[in-house]
Amino acid sequence: MAYDSENIFAKILRGDIPCNKFFEDDHVLAFHDIAPQAPTHILVIPKGAYTSYDDFAMNASDEEILAFTRAIGKIAAAAGVVEDGYRLISNTREHGRQDVPHLHVHIIGGKKLGLMLPRD
Numbered sequence: 001m002a003y004d005s006e007n008i009f010a011k012i013l014r015g016d017i018p019c020n021k022f023f024e025d026d027h028v029l030a031f032h033d034i035a036p037q038a039p040t041h042i043l044v045i046p047k048g049a050y051t052s053y054d055d056f057a058m059n060a061s062d063e064e065i066l067a068f069t070r071a072i073g074k075i076a077a078a079a080g081v082v083e084d085g086y087r088l089i090s091n092t093r094e095h096g097r098q099d100v101p102h103l104h105v106h107i108i109g110g111k112k113l114g115l116m117l118p119r120d
């Protein structure tokens, strides 16, 4: 899947549209989800042009992968969800119901969450 540089997170990374920033370093940006589904709902994205977690895992540099993984830990701690727990989600392509085609991990917490998936 080719990377679409007009996706909304690419625009946030370029500064074309604003975000409610939570964390930033050389490789990673995190910001509050615009439509939070729990008291804590933060999106963590790599600055590189990766469409999905599998794309990132296969094609990113070791430095980018290390930075992204460490950032998720730091952000969860800074958001105050580590003790009570939280959920990491990375929806991927059509079956995963991914809306924005730039890799993002949702950090969701701040309350006891429902079932991982609706039973249908």
Ligand code: AMP
Pocket: 008, 019, 031, 032, 033, 034, 035, 036, 043, 090, 091, 097, 098, 099, 100, 101
């Ligand atoms: P997904 O369905 O996993 O691709 O998630 C995309 C997420 O991006 C959704 O939870 C949206 O609410 C969120 N979102 C879309 N546009 C923005 C934006 N401009 N700023 C922050 N979050 C956004």
